[in-house]
Amino acid sequence: MHVTFNILRQTRDNAPRSQTYQLDVDPSETILTCLDRIKWEQDGSLGYRKNCRNTICGSCSMRINGRSTLACKENVGAEIARLRQIHGLSDEEIPAMTIAPMGNMPVIKDLVVDMRKFWDNLDAVDPYVSTQARQIPEREFSQSPQEREKLSHSGNCILCGACYSECNAVEVNPNFVGPHALAKAQRMVDDNRDDRTETRINQYEQGTDGVWGCTRCYYCNSVCPMEVAPLDRIGEVKQAILSRRDTSASRAVRHRKTLVELVRDGGWVDERKFGVQVVGNYFRDLRGILSLAPLGLRMLVCGKFPLSFEKSEGTQEVRSLIDSVRELEAQNR
Template sequence: MQVIFKVIRQNPNSSPQVQSYQLEVEAGSTILDCLNQIKWEQDGTLAFRKNCRNTICGSCAMRINGRAALACKENIGSELKQIYGEDCCNSSITPEITIAPMGNMPVIKDLVVDMSSFWNHLEAVEPYISTGARIIPEREFLQTPEERAKLDRTGNCIMCGACYSDCNGREVNLGFVGPHALAKASRMVADSRDDTQDRRLEAYNKGTQGVWGCTRCFNCNAVCPMEVAPLDRITEIKQEILANEDVPNSRQIRHRQVLVELVKQGGWIDERAFGLQVVGDYFRDIKGLLSIAPLGLRMLIKGKFPLTFEASEGTEEVRSLIESVQAETR
């Protein structure tokens, strides 16, 4: 069947341009097969990365029809069904597939991006086991099967960059290390051979650079080709931070704790108490209180500041549900 490939092409310091290529392809052909065909038969200047062709190396990550994916994994048939439905192959209209470079990284040429920030942010979480404080043993450090099983899922990450490409948190916050780095970080926290868990949790808890920079948009889970589920791994780190009494109190921790407690009390959030407890740290953070004073004053003037709070209907049921979930996760 005939398929039109719209490839977003770009050189450094220039605007992207769309170039179309029409190919005769099979439904089982991968996107990478088609890009190879374009390069070998139509346009040798087209630039893209590739290597193993077996969903192992992660080199061929790019955006296919608006989402990050591995070109060697996605095939024509499944892509067209997502766009045109089950009758895609019988349509009289020539179907189209759009190929673009990954997001959140500058383009070097065409589908090749500069992944320097990706690797730098990975390095920032120290993604390696630290045993510096231990005496070197006579034999290697051993783990039980149960301890090793905790690392299986994060060990599947192939560093393709798909999650980083489609991360909304990274798009709005350049300091956020990204889901790939935090997925690796969760492995370090869970690894029984590491001796720096408290220091790691303190580092991952800082501002919006670490776990609190995640917007929980679920994009990383949706596009991960290896089912690492980075958002779930970020949540695991958050749970460790909240459960660890040695991790210093922070606005992010209070945000999580206060939100849950206020909903338990009233079924929804008492905005007056929320600001004072989270930003003002229960009247202990004078600087924080002063920072929200102008906003509170403007709300009062415009009649938008709630002077009273009424609990919602079904508060007891909401409280019971939250407490049940908390009991299950302890």
């Protein structure tokens, strides 16, 4: 099979450029194997990272045909099939492979990126079990299978950077720690061996740099090669925060709790109340109320301000579902 590889090449001081290589490959060959062949047979100056070649170390993460993944995990045949489906190509057409460096990180050379910010953000959540209260344990810190199961997903993370590369929140807010760090934060919150749970929760909920900075775009889940599902782990940290806070704690907490309560009451969100209760803190935040005035006036002028509220037909069913979930959560706690 004759395949074209368009590789985005770049150095720190130069603009990126696309360089094309041609290879006769077997469909079972991985993208990493193809990069090795290009480097060994055609261009020894091509730069990229690799190590284990077996989806363990996470070194060879890069953007392959528009998505961040591991070059040692993806093979040519599967990528061609995926591109044919996306672009509606026939079985005879062989699309080109486009290889680029990961996003949200500066490029050092070609497919090699500077991951210092990535590692700094991980370090910021202090992802190490603290047992200062039990410095000299009488026995090992054993866990039940149920306690260990809570850590399984985040424990699978190989820190490849794929989720960070695709994160919209990092793109718009460089201070957001990233899904990889918050997935590790979930482990710290749920690890019963750790003695800093409350301190960690206070840290992880700070502004838009912590869990509330997540835009819930789902990209991290879709590209994670190890099925860590970082978005789900962030949701678990949020739930730990919400279970400990009332609506006066912060606007982020109020937003979540108010949304659920309004849906429970009416089957969907009463827009007349939502802004006042969340931004205005139930009329306790005068500055917040005044900030809503321009938007409210524009809505009135455009005829888009709802003067009344009609509950949905399934309100009782929605209320029953929410109450059932709350009962289950209370039992688990």
